[in-house]
Amino acid sequence: MSTLNPTNGRLASTTRDERLLSFDERYRQQQFTRRNWTLLYGALFLAALIGAVAVSDFSIPGLVKGLPMAWNYILGTFPTLTLENFWADLADWYWGLRFWLRLLVETILIGFVGTVMGGIIALALSFPASRNLVENSGIYFAARRMLEFFRTVPELVFALIFVFAFGLGPFAGVLAIAVHTAGSLGKLFAEVNENVDPRPIEGVRASGGNWPMIMRLGVVPQALPNYASYLLLRFEINVRGASALGLVGAGGIGQDLYVAIRQFEYTDISAIMLLLILTTSVIDITCEAIRHRLIGHTLTQVA
């Protein structure tokens, strides 16, 4: 029959069954491709898993044996605190408190100075790395690649090299943190710069401002709260990072923690760790409060 179906305008040659059949076939085909993709990804995942297990000598027996060992180790670091002799025990546990507090202050200072220095470099590099602020794509490209390099080389690798060049001590640690911070903050700052309202920029340009003036008067006032928020976030991360820098001789409390772990001075380990946890929590909470006041609740923590 080749007459038009009056109800839906379709050619009546496609009966209901035929249409159902073609639908069914299409559905099955899509399901087939979908299943194939899932299988392919599954196989890739499985291959990666097997490869990873083979390379990293990971094994379930190892895990079963290793986890209790690790747990015992952690339990072993706890001091014996008795109720009747609590204060003496506490004093015994924290026998090196004055020394540790000094190192803790050093750790925070490394984080602080490193963040400030890195922030200054990041600010300087973020303008040439913003698409909307530079016309010359060569400069843009160079600035972007430079930030990428700073960001991708791990902090600790910079620390290893800087310890060699600048000598042992916190100075190398500060530089390592500054360089890494410049890379990661520079990228975030550039993203902030790219999102500013262009009208103030045009206003400054129209009243005869040169490039630095445009940046100072057209871009910075808009972006300042975001800069400050990212800086604070980075400061939190950097204090945490600074606590690890001591492991390669770049100052801070990490040095002492390293010695304690290496020489199996168990209670010292837990004492220093507790100090570290307390410090980072206090800094986290303070910075979060300031950040919320600066910018509202929109920014969430990026690791």
Next chain:
Amino acid sequence: MTATLHADIARLRRTNPRIFTRPLPERLRTWGLWLGFVAVLAFGLWWIDASPMRIVNGLNKLGLLVTLMIPPWPGDGLWDYTYAMFETLAMAFLGTLIAFIVALPLGFLGAKNIVPNWLFHFGLRRFFDTFRGIDGLVWALIFVSAVGLGPFAGVLAIAVGDVMVFGKLFAEAIENVDNKPVDGVRASGGDNIHVVRLGVFPQVFPVMMSHVLYFFESNVRSATILGIVGAGGIGLQLSDRIRINNWQEAAFIILMILVTVAIIDAISRRIRARLI
């Protein structure tokens, strides 16, 4: 013309002083904050003994190192480095996977809308927060002491460090689910397990996967340095080369790290775009 303008401005300044100068307490506070900031910075610079001489000397030495690094060359360790790189990737992969598996139930337990007990939820969150303050490298040191040298310690270090962060992120993702599908499942007679499986899980799974992929990227970066404390991977090779002053090979390893990280980032960006 200008005279009237000046008179206008003077009049405006008189009538609206707040537009021209901020009140004194506010200015004092700003200055105080800046003063404090500069004082802490100066103290920090004094503490770390930063002097221009030191910077110049160090930069000279750094320049020397850079000339020593050129050209980066693997020597005869190419195969070792490649294997170490795979070890690094394996550590990151397994560490992230284990952290995901362990954190999944913890995330559900830590979510307010799944376990309404306030005390339990608060305690679990504080637990996560507490251990989040410890750097991955410190975990690696501990696990090297506990289970011995090698990549296995690295896997555990990454896993333990990440479980805490995942737990928190997953709990937050679960708390942010849309309640309508949950009500729907409950209305059609589903029990709690059904609600979690059919109402909550499909909503949070893409969010979780996106976090997991992001952390995989970041773990590849951190796994490259875990070897410095003996937890396997490319970091061990790198710190060895630096220790014996073989800068050409060190530079080669750093380049390898950069390339690997770039590749992993590109792959994970692709997968993420597909998933979400």
